[in-house]
Amino acid sequence: MKLTTGFANPPVDAARAFRLVLDAMAHPARIIDLPAIDAPTPCSPAAAIALLTLVDATTPLHLAGAHDSEAIRDWVRFHLGAPLVDPQDAAFALGAWDALCPLGRFPQGSADYPDRSATLIVDGAELRNHGARLTGPGIKSETCLALPDTAALRANAGQFPRGLDFMFTSNVQLAALPRSTQIGGA
């Protein structure tokens, strides 16, 4: 089995990737293009870049469903060194939407420390700017994003300031949905 590579020039590649991810998180539902890299099956290149940028030995990672593959586990051990854990201990999680649900299994943060909540990388679903109407910080008037489960994500936003933050990834694209975004109807 062949191990896929990580960043070619980690300090600069990670800086570029972070600015794109930061742009996505600061502008919910904005679909951004990340560079193409080789990613372990079935992980998308965008999700792999997000992991390489943010995850390391200090951030427990949960691999859900098909993403709990030998190829991804080996890649995580070599490139990130992140402990692989169950959902309740995860700082980050990677998987398809159905495999990540139910969302209540992940740390939601506390009222005192709402930042101690998981970031979920939802891999695989195609990203499209239509569907649920979104408003809130980072959004000038309103925007749209096709969401896998509007009711579950609306319930997550309803917990603000507690709650999960999401990155939706597909191939080389990424869009973020922080807990601060209010989710309206379709």
Place this chain on the structure above:
Amino acid sequence: MTEYNFAYLDEATKRMLRRAILKAVAIPGYQVPFSSREMPMPYGWGTGGVQVTAACLLPEDTLKVIDQGADDTTNAVSIRKFFARVAGVATTEATATASVIQTRHRIPETPLTEGQILVFQVPIPEPLRFLEPRETETRTMHALEDYGLMQVRLYEDIAKHGEIARAYAYPVRVEGRYIMDPSPIPKFDNPKLDNSPALQLFGAGRECRIYALPPYTRVESLDFDDYPFTASKAAGQVCAICGAEDSYLDEVITDDAGGRMFVCSDTDYCATRVAAQAEDAA
């Protein structure tokens, strides 16, 4: 060994900072604890801002650094030189051409645009700290949205002085939830925080806190219906150099006989206006 890792900090530290920044953006106004590092400058010189800037910088960035609005003061010059050396970034004094701006205690007069990042240096991030010194208590107050103490403080100002007697670090409410210290910017700058197209990040190095205002975030200065907030500055004065009536002014003592002048605190804004006036005259 003569070279630094890009942007000075090691990669694990930058990842830690980047995770804190993303959580800060996801919870506008909430102070995210982070593991602040020693930087090659003392606390109080902008170590929080420097760490946030280091975590955000790209080699392609153009960096502007201001201290109380000025590009040419010691703190601004040394931080600008630091990043030119350790990150190889271009630097500028022009607000409009900068992609990242690190600031101590001012927001530039020139309106910021989408895509720009404004990094504030923050000495005391906790707006409730001088009302309640215990971190455990202020944390609970934020959790419960229990901000009565702050309202009482502002009310006591009005009872004692006839107005809310706070000229800088004037507290704000972010998206109707967290009360936030905007760092010691003059309250004249508070309206610029609201609904800004730029991303605003706040770094407090000694206090180990990062917080953020995403673009287009609602930021209201605290006040009362019958004592509304006013963004005041030196009354009835204009800049002695460029004649600006709309900018924040510094008072400069010119002699020991009571002589003084008022000049723009934002040196780039003032110089740009002077250059434009010279062009018009020519």
